[in-house]
Amino acid sequence: MLLETKKEKKMQNNPVEEFNAYREKMNEKLLSDNNKLIKRIFNLDTNAYMEGALDVKTKELLGLVASAVLRCDDCIAYHLQTAHQLGVKKEGIMETLGIATLVGGTIVVPHLRRAYSFWEALEKNNS
Amino acid sequence: MLLETKKEKKMQNNPVEEFNAYREKMNEKLLSDNNKLIKRIFNLDTNAYMEGALDVKTKELLGLVASAVLRCDDCIAYHLQTAHQLGVKKEGIMETLGIATLVGGTIVVPHLRRAYSFWEALEKNNS
Amino acid sequence: MLLETKKEKKMQNNPVEEFNAYREKMNEKLLSDNNKLIKRIFNLDTNAYMEGALDVKTKELLGLVASAVLRCDDCIAYHLQTAHQLGVKKEGIMETLGIATLVGGTIVVPHLRRAYSFWEALEKNNS
Amino acid sequence: MLLETKKEKKMQNNPVEEFNAYREKMNEKLLSDNNKLIKRIFNLDTNAYMEGALDVKTKELLGLVASAVLRCDDCIAYHLQTAHQLGVKKEGIMETLGIATLVGGTIVVPHLRRAYSFWEALEKNNS
Amino acid sequence: MLLETKKEKKMQNNPVEEFNAYREKMNEKLLSDNNKLIKRIFNLDTNAYMEGALDVKTKELLGLVASAVLRCDDCIAYHLQTAHQLGVKKEGIMETLGIATLVGGTIVVPHLRRAYSFWEALEKNNS
Amino acid sequence: MLLETKKEKKMQNNPVEEFNAYREKMNEKLLSDNNKLIKRIFNLDTNAYMEGALDVKTKELLGLVASAVLRCDDCIAYHLQTAHQLGVKKEGIMETLGIATLVGGTIVVPHLRRAYSFWEALEKNNS
Numbered sequence: 001m002l003l004e005t006k007k008e009k010k011m012q013n014n015p016v017e018e019f020n021a022y023r024e025k026m027n028e029k030l031l032s033d034n035n036k037l038i039k040r041i042f043n044l045d046t047n048a049y050m051e052g053a054l055d056v057k058t059k060e061l062l063g064l065v066a067s068a069v070l071r072c073d074d075c076i077a078y079h080l081q082t083a084h085q086l087g088v089k090k091e092g093i094m095e096t097l098g099i100a101t102l103v104g105g106t107i108v109v110p111h112l113r114r115a116y117s118f119w120e121a122l123e124k125n126n127s
Numbered sequence: 128m129l130l131e132t133k134k135e136k137k138m139q140n141n142p143v144e145e146f147n148a149y150r151e152k153m154n155e156k157l158l159s160d161n162n163k164l165i166k167r168i169f170n171l172d173t174n175a176y177m178e179g180a181l182d183v184k185t186k187e188l189l190g191l192v193a194s195a196v197l198r199c200d201d202c203i204a205y206h207l208q209t210a211h212q213l214g215v216k217k218e219g220i221m222e223t224l225g226i227a228t229l230v231g232g233t234i235v236v237p238h239l240r241r242a243y244s245f246w247e248a249l250e251k252n253n254s
Numbered sequence: 255m256l257l258e259t260k261k262e263k264k265m266q267n268n269p270v271e272e273f274n275a276y277r278e279k280m281n282e283k284l285l286s287d288n289n290k291l292i293k294r295i296f297n298l299d300t301n302a303y304m305e306g307a308l309d310v311k312t313k314e315l316l317g318l319v320a321s322a323v324l325r326c327d328d329c330i331a332y333h334l335q336t337a338h339q340l341g342v343k344k345e346g347i348m349e350t351l352g353i354a355t356l357v358g359g360t361i362v363v364p365h366l367r368r369a370y371s372f373w374e375a376l377e378k379n380n381s
Numbered sequence: 382m383l384l385e386t387k388k389e390k391k392m393q394n395n396p397v398e399e400f401n402a403y404r405e406k407m408n409e410k411l412l413s414d415n416n417k418l419i420k421r422i423f424n425l426d427t428n429a430y431m432e433g434a435l436d437v438k439t440k441e442l443l444g445l446v447a448s449a450v451l452r453c454d455d456c457i458a459y460h461l462q463t464a465h466q467l468g469v470k471k472e473g474i475m476e477t478l479g480i481a482t483l484v485g486g487t488i489v490v491p492h493l494r495r496a497y498s499f500w501e502a503l504e505k506n507n508s
Numbered sequence: 509m510l511l512e513t514k515k516e517k518k519m520q521n522n523p524v525e526e527f528n529a530y531r532e533k534m535n536e537k538l539l540s541d542n543n544k545l546i547k548r549i550f551n552l553d554t555n556a557y558m559e560g561a562l563d564v565k566t567k568e569l570l571g572l573v574a575s576a577v578l579r580c581d582d583c584i585a586y587h588l589q590t591a592h593q594l595g596v597k598k599e600g601i602m603e604t605l606g607i608a609t610l611v612g613g614t615i616v617v618p619h620l621r622r623a624y625s626f627w628e629a630l631e632k633n634n635s
Numbered sequence: 636m637l638l639e640t641k642k643e644k645k646m647q648n649n650p651v652e653e654f655n656a657y658r659e660k661m662n663e664k665l666l667s668d669n670n671k672l673i674k675r676i677f678n679l680d681t682n683a684y685m686e687g688a689l690d691v692k693t694k695e696l697l698g699l700v701a702s703a704v705l706r707c708d709d710c711i712a713y714h715l716q717t718a719h720q721l722g723v724k725k726e727g728i729m730e731t732l733g734i735a736t737l738v739g740g741t742i743v744v745p746h747l748r749r750a751y752s753f754w755e756a757l758e759k760n761n762s
Binding site: 075089098100 | 679680683684687688689693694696697698700701702704705710724726727729730731733734735737738739
């Protein structure tokens with residue numbers, strides 16, 4: 001239990017781990033629940049971002065800008081993480097988020113602030 | 128004051144009670160504020176989900192799917208709670224949320240995770 | 255070519271046929287285009303509204319209310335048509351659209367007007 | 382019947398009359414349909430824009446900016462018309478639509494173009 | 509460090525200060541990041557609400573209603589704060605939020621509750 | 636005047652020309668209207684899609700996916716046209732629109748149909 005507390009404490013200081021832990025726990029529950037439609041949508045989601053006519057980096061940025069204009073913080077965090085793992089540079093991320101703010105308007109700005117915080121956490125985790 | 132602390136602590140461990148406590152406290156304030164338009168909208172909201180050509184269970188599911196595609200966590204929580212009180216089974220809830228995710232897209236998924244957590248809390252409270 | 259013109263003229267006077275003709279023509283093109291992701295989403299859409307824990311009528315109304323709050327005229331028309339074929343009565347349709355207008359606000363009203371026109375056309379076609 | 386044709390022709394050249402004719406015809410049908418919820422929402426809509434702590438011109442501009450960021454052409458047209466009748470000047474309209482485009486993003490721009498066309502028609506009708 | 513802790517504690521009890529602190533910290537980072545597009549959008553945002561054909565109070569209410577129908581809590585908080593500084597009375601705020609709830613629907617209600625809490629904090633800070 | 640009629644007739648058979656003609660005519664009016672905020676937003680829009688850390692083709696696809704999930708037909712048409720001029724292949728367009736449909740849901744499908752029609756018109760104009 002002491003370990004548990006330490007782990008929880010660590011996560012609170014680490015938004016990336018906290019995000020991934022909750023996301024994975026709940027996705028597992030959703031998928032074990034045997035609703036075919038939801039399972040298939042999750043399955044599509046995995047395939048949609050694979051290499052095709054467009055490369056994976058471009059596809060992640062497409063997912064990022066779509067998430068940003070639709071103002072979905074968790075979706076933004078997810079695509080930031082994957083883009084970070086693929087080696088997308090901060091300049092490309094910022095240009096993508098800039099286009100999102102232009103197309104989606106200043107209501108995107110609060111999400112931009114949280115996206116920036118999350119990207120900092122991704123870089124910090126990696127260093 | 129000690130009791131207050133205990134009550135607050137209990138609520139933090141119980142998302143259903145926490146949600147209801149804040150909702151009721153603020154609704155009371157909003158309604159005591161004497162803005163006719165807001166009062167009437169609240170009044171409509173109470174009447175809209177009553178038995179009519181459609182039964183109350185169906186109407187709650189309509190409220191749930193509308194809340195889910197519009198990605199309003201508090202609205203989802205409210206309709207989950209009412210549906211739970213009316214005896215709607217988990218399978219019906221999941222099919223409703225599945226349609227919401229198909230129609231509204233994968234940006235609904237983070238709300239699906241939180242909806243699942245809230246439903247678990249409702250079932251736990253009831254057991 | 256003369257026949258074509260007559261057919262086109264007839265469609266302009268019949269919003270239901272016009273809607274279905276364009277929808278089917280373009281869906282065929284989209285599906286023949288060999289994009290796996292789009293094909294699979296279309297496939298999911300067919301399966302999502304089939305009988306399950308919830309009956310088909312309820313599911314069509316869920317699709318209708320989701321389409322209405324998201325203000326998608328073509329999606330509304332599609333679900334109105336299917337609901338009409340399943341024998342859903344006008345009162346149930348109106349209650350569903352009423353909930354959509356309450357949850358989604360008065361910006362839903364213009365779509366309500368067009369939905370009412372389309373329902374009239376469905377009833378007229380059937381008489 | 383000849384008169385009817387002339388009237389219809391005139392409307393096609395007059396977007397303001399065309400908009401009002403369809404709107405009134407369908408609102409009448411919706412209200413005669415005896416759905417209490419929809420009737421009450423229509424009733425609220427009439428009362429919401431009446432003089433209160435804020436004057437009627439300000440309220441119409443609030444309705445206009447809300448309609449513009451939610452990208453509802455018919456709602457924009459309606460508030461433009463009422464604002465025009467109340468004597469709001471074009472400069473105030475443009476500042477309102479400018480804020481809408483900033484807050485709501487460049488996806489508001491196509492609605493801005495159509496709003497401008499409709500305002501021109503309102504001014505032409507009045508001259 | 510003790511002072512830091514005290515300051516952080518104070519902020520947690522003061523939603524206005526907490527909001528402003530995070531907002532300012534992240535805006536600074538975003539602006540120092542040298543992305544021209546984002547910088548210019550921030551710049552536009554400052555100019556858009558200045559006196560023009562419409563006065564500053566009206567413009568803040570336009571920003572508030574746009575933020576409310578688009579359901580952006582941080583944007584609502586920002587415009588509430590500026591309106592409060594400009595001396596807008598609670599009645600005008602409530603009428604603005606009432607119109608937002610009518611136009612945007614009952615999904616705006618949870619944001620209405622949080623807006624009311626934030627306004628209370630603004631008034632408390634000021635007293 | 637006879638030429639005018641012929642030109643108008645041609646445009647009705649050519650959705651690309653029709654779209655561009657109305658867009659240019661109204662943009663000119665909006666820009667000549669001397670509203671600084673709107674002028675600057677238009678100006679930003681021109682600069683946002685220029686070569687930077689990301690190349691112009693990628694940026695157009697970002698604009699396209701953002702427009703598609705926000706369901707703005709005119710914005711989709713604009714980015715399809717620019718992408719077509721830059722030599723983006725149909726496969727890349729379809730993958731982009733596929734991601735939009737997954738992230739934004741089946742309510743994107745009617746816009747997908749219209750996007751496909753517009754792309755066909757672009758290819759036909761070019762052949």
